[in-house]
Amino acid sequence: MTCFSGPAWAVYKREVRAYITSPVAYVFMVVFLVLTAFLTFSVSNFYENNQADLRSFFMWHPWVYLILVPAAAMRLWAEERRTGTIELLLTLPITLNQAILGKFFAAWTFLAAALALTFPIVITTCYLGAPDGGAIVGGYLGSLLLSGAYLAVGMLTSAMTRNQVISFVLSVVIGFFLLIAGWPPVTGMLAHWAPLWLVDGVAAFSFMAHFDSLQRGVLDLRDLAYFASVIVFMLFTAHVVLENRRAA
Amino acid sequence: MLEVRDLHKRFGPIHAVRGVSFKVERGEVLGFLGPNGAGKSTTMRMITGFLPPSAGTALVNGHDIVGDTLAAKREIGYLPENSPVYGEMTVLQFLRFVAEVRGFKGVARDARVEHAITQCHLEQVRLQAIETLSKGYKQRTGLAQAILHDPAVLIMDEPTDGLDPNQKQVVRAMIREMALQKVIVLSTHILEEVDAICARVIVIAHGQIVANGTPAELKARSPSGRLEDVFHTLTLGDEPVRKVG
Numbered sequence: 001m002t003c004f005s006g007p008a009w010a011v012y013k014r015e016v017r018a019y020i021t022s023p024v025a026y027v028f029m030v031v032f033l034v035l036t037a038f039l040t041f042s043v044s045n046f047y048e049n050n051q052a053d054l055r056s057f058f059m060w061h062p063w064v065y066l067i068l069v070p071a072a073a074m075r076l077w078a079e080e081r082r083t084g085t086i087e088l089l090l091t092l093p094i095t096l097n098q099a100i101l102g103k104f105f106a107a108w109t110f111l112a113a114a115l116a117l118t119f120p121i122v123i124t125t126c127y128l129g130a131p132d133g134g135a136i137v138g139g140y141l142g143s144l145l146l147s148g149a150y151l152a153v154g155m156l157t158s159a160m161t162r163n164q165v166i167s168f169v170l171s172v173v174i175g176f177f178l179l180i181a182g183w184p185p186v187t188g189m190l191a192h193w194a195p196l197w198l199v200d201g202v203a204a205f206s207f208m209a210h211f212d213s214l215q216r217g218v219l220d221l222r223d224l225a226y227f228a229s230v231i232v233f234m235l236f237t238a239h240v241v242l243e244n245r246r247a248a
Numbered sequence: 249m250l251e252v253r254d255l256h257k258r259f260g261p262i263h264a265v266r267g268v269s270f271k272v273e274r275g276e277v278l279g280f281l282g283p284n285g286a287g288k289s290t291t292m293r294m295i296t297g298f299l300p301p302s303a304g305t306a307l308v309n310g311h312d313i314v315g316d317t318l319a320a321k322r323e324i325g326y327l328p329e330n331s332p333v334y335g336e337m338t339v340l341q342f343l344r345f346v347a348e349v350r351g352f353k354g355v356a357r358d359a360r361v362e363h364a365i366t367q368c369h370l371e372q373v374r375l376q377a378i379e380t381l382s383k384g385y386k387q388r389t390g391l392a393q394a395i396l397h398d399p400a401v402l403i404m405d406e407p408t409d410g411l412d413p414n415q416k417q418v419v420r421a422m423i424r425e426m427a428l429q430k431v432i433v434l435s436t437h438i439l440e441e442v443d444a445i446c447a448r449v450i451v452i453a454h455g456q457i458v459a460n461g462t463p464a465e466l467k468a469r470s471p472s473g474r475l476e477d478v479f480h481t482l483t484l485g486d487e488p489v490r491k492v493g
């Protein structure tokens with residue numbers, strides 16, 4: 001990780017500070033916590049299920065992230081372009097990769113902090129019964145990777161425009177596609193005309209299947225590799241987009 | 249110390265910079281003069297490594313900005329147009345950030361930052377968020393960022409734009425102070441500024457250099473001996489031709 005040295009670390013620290021000093025961060029955290037709690041307890045009837053597990057908690061994360069992560073990511077590059085600070089940043093002795101990684105990990109740290117603040121539900125579950133520890137760890141790991149994947153999408157759309165609203169909308173649309181790609185109505189629609197390998201291929205793109213198995217506590221290397229490759233691919237594309245916009 | 253070699257920039261069908269070449273030695277303040285849209289900013293953005301040139305390159309203290317970008321960037325201090333800064337940060341946080349990206353740590357970082365703050369007279373506002381500062385202070389924060397690492401080459405895009413006459417005086421005095429040890433290139437469309445601080449002037453129009461000389465040499469080109477008249481004939485003369493074509 002030679003990339004993540006001096007300059008990238010400086011960008012990381014700056015971005016983390018930018019999050020925690022802005023009111024957006026607190027709005028984000030409060031909405032995230034209230035929304036997940038509401039969905040878990042009131043919609044999924046956590047107590048009435050009489051099961052000491054966190055399925056009814058984690059099952060909502062893909063949907064909550066779908067809206068909230070693009071909101072947290074949209075400023076990353078769009079703001080730099082709008083205010084012109086991108087010119088300052090990219091004329092400092094820093095590579096584009098270092099800048100991208102610094103920003104990405106800063107935003108991911110912020111999302112991880114929001115996720116960590118859901119810890120009371122773990123305490124609640126442990127108090128009520130004897131939950132499967134592996135499933136909880138897997139659930140949190142899956143949720144973290146999922147947020148990273150959404151974030152990488154948001155980073156890409158933020159690099160594409162100077163308008164944060166456009167970045168948000170594009171990011172939600174791409175995220176939504178990745179979310180529902182494996183859903184039966186979508187695969188069913190494809191199955192009418194597409195060959196099976198294509199249907200399976202599209203379904204394998206879905207966040208859901210990979211997130212589901214992690215949530216059950218199954219740490220499959222393929223799921224980890226899936227999320228890692230989505231993140232790497234999106235960040236790489238963001239790099240290409242930023243490079244091209246400079247050259248144009 | 250700064251050598252610009254046949255820089256070209258094309259934005260799609262627009263050929264914005266067409267073969268700009270010049271050399272600046274240490275101790276020289278070079279004024280980049282030209283109407284808006286002449287290609288001043290684009291040229292500076294290529295020299296500082298923000299925009300990749302379509303052709304040509306620049307050697308910054310011997311480092312090729314195209315081939316050895318990072319090394320060249322380390323030699324440059326750059327104040328972009330309108331001095332973009334992270335508004336939510338305080339002056340101190342911002343300068344520390346720039347120092348860290350430039351590789352200074354701990355005590356060395358703090359010493360650099362303090363020196364830049366003193367040099368740019370920012371002591372009073374060091375703990376203030378930049379977005380709450382007046383334009384003059386904001387511009388000086390941008391300048392502090394540019395000179396923090398004591399660069400060999402200082403490039404400033406319209407450093408006095410939008411400042412009041414007093415603030416302009418302060419910034420010009422600072423530039424003059426630094427002039428001896430550095431290569432300084434600044435763009436402007438204020439003609440009096442050229443007279444006040446520049447040892448040499450390059451007039452650029454439609455992406456090409458149309459004049460290169462001392463302010464006195466340039467003035468001698470016009471019967472009136474006024475820089476304004478020279479500027480008009482050099483840059484306005486062919487505008488109708490462009491509109492027809």
